[in-house]
Amino acid sequence: MTEHWYSEVSSAEVKQFRCLESGKAFAFKNSLIQHAVVHSRVKNFKCDECGKQFAWKKSLTKHLLIHSGVKNFKCDECGKQFTVKSTLTRHLLIHSGMKNFKCDECGKRFTRKGNLTRHLLIHSEVKNFKCDECGKKFTDKFNLTQHLLIHSGVKNFKCDECGKRFTQKGDLTKHLLIHSGVKNFKCDECGKQFTLKGVLTRHLLIHAGVKNFKCDECGKQFARKGVLNQHLLIHSGVKNFKCDECGRRFAQKGDLTKHLLIHSGVKNFKCDECGKQFTDKSNHTKHLLIHSGVKNFKCGECGKRFARKCVLTQHLLIHSGVKNFKCDECGRRFAQKGDLTKHLLIHSGVKNFKCGNISNIHKDTEVLSAEYMAKVEVLRNKASWNSTSEDDTDVARVRGNTSGIHGNADSPSYSQRAERFVTRLP
Template sequence: MRSHMDVKPYECEDGGYKCSKMSNLIKHIGIHSADKIYKCKECGLTYLDKSELITHAKACSTEKPLGSEEHCYKFVPSTLNKYEIRNPTGEVPYESEECGHKFAQRSDLNTHLRTHTGEKPFECKECGHKFAQRSDLNTHLRTHTGEKPFECKECGHKFAQRSDLNTHLRTHTGEKPFECKECGHKFAQRSVLKQHIRAHTGEKPFECKECGHKFARKYALKLHMRTHTGEKPFECEECGHRFSIKSVFNIHMRTHTGEKPFECKECGHKFARKDNFKLHMRTHGREAV
């Protein structure tokens, strides 16, 4: 049986954070709204509007114990209105007849059912692409408008999706929250961890329909497909030579620029290609890092 702590009915729609108590959700949302400035000294709730704080403060000390669900329900700031509080009782009464998966809200069940029916009711008027969820359509529309509303305060880089911003922020913090249980290696992105785990399991889920060759990474399959299609999307503007792989194209460009980025620290010799650099290092009795 699941414990009460396993049930996490409160969800932040901006970051995907889930928790078992509304008080924890309120604290978390402060991450997205760093400009809140009016704070209750009794319980720590923060407000953008001073009048809201005054109304809250008058009754705060006479209400339910601080941090209790009853207290939080009554004094949730209006800035939280856009966050959907998902079934605070923890009940999941809506069940999919197809797979048995259960949901706290009927709307979540309806969205899930589209994974079985294949229904995609939300269509992009620009290109005709269809989506099962409105939120996915809204995200897609930014590929047409170029809108990037999520900005990194460290470097000013902008992103179309908050999840992409959150991933990017780890390049500044160095955070690597996704750990491989097999070898302890840590990663900044869950998708990269999944790819890494295939090195342990040997799983190769991406199969070429032309020849049956299988790959652990989707990108590797994409590159392989060019051997069948003959596609060479990377063209050298200097000589017109075309390449199917960008890394090979980059190496070729060095024949024009003269760039040699791989330098031997033993003798100062420089190389345009890493493989030649590695061969050279063996003459010194060392392996290239």
């Protein structure tokens, strides 16, 4: 072997022989020669269990301990066990808190140089390892190998608390933090706390307002690609998650989980303002916007304002003229599903709301107006509106908020006309 691939350093140094390929130094020339095999890419020693190949026999010998299941080296800090002592030594660096290897790109620090080297591939954006199942690409083989476990369907790591299973032990370890209740990572913007730093980092994208991932179907944008992928399931029409209670189906498992809370009847989130209770925290948070009085979403058509964007989106359907929800009983169509649901109560025949003392309602015209309008809406679906009788004139006045609501000196009082009209309702 020629000597151009290594150099001798000062004899004053402990490690005199340095590899020009990787820069690694050795105390003995023989050690350097053994190391050079790594760069030659020659791997003559193969594991019969998994097919993995090695450049040195001793590496294969160490590797075989993994398949034996024997782990004689235990960490006194966390109890984790290892097959070889060198792995335990590297592991102890985690508990020491020492991170001497820093990434010049993002400042992230690592306990081991190998981890830093793998991390640098992220910044290079070079992804040479591709999954044949889904086409996803990775910067290194290790991450690809871990990813392939997802497609295998094998989940050997089970949570003793809730029974959830995972393909990787690391995922189980992260999951266990949820049950611990420990949330050491806090958002300075809104005060929300998280169990993992990575989750906090993703959460901060919400406050940053950066949404680089756009849905080609509807134009909606997202801060994270994973959320976009989940959203795309809505457009696919595929709903693989079914509720055993009512048969309703969902595109995402998370939506099914939230839905099941409805059937449980458990409502742990209560509004301090009005006492209304909710099954999940997100609905409770949305509800609080009503009491805040803040309405940042304005309709460009009529100027009406809303506390939530989704409510504005539903409202815009009214102006679009599109009515996709049809009543099978009478054929009437609605722009919003909620309106159809309320309308169906008319056909059900159920009348849970009883009018009290009608003669006293005139004391509060707003209360009468609301109840009167509700009854008019019932009548509109049961009778013809083509006539021009006195009855229709009364109704028209109420619907149009004309002077007929309060009346004048020459016309019957509001309570009298209301009383006369309500008595004719079925």
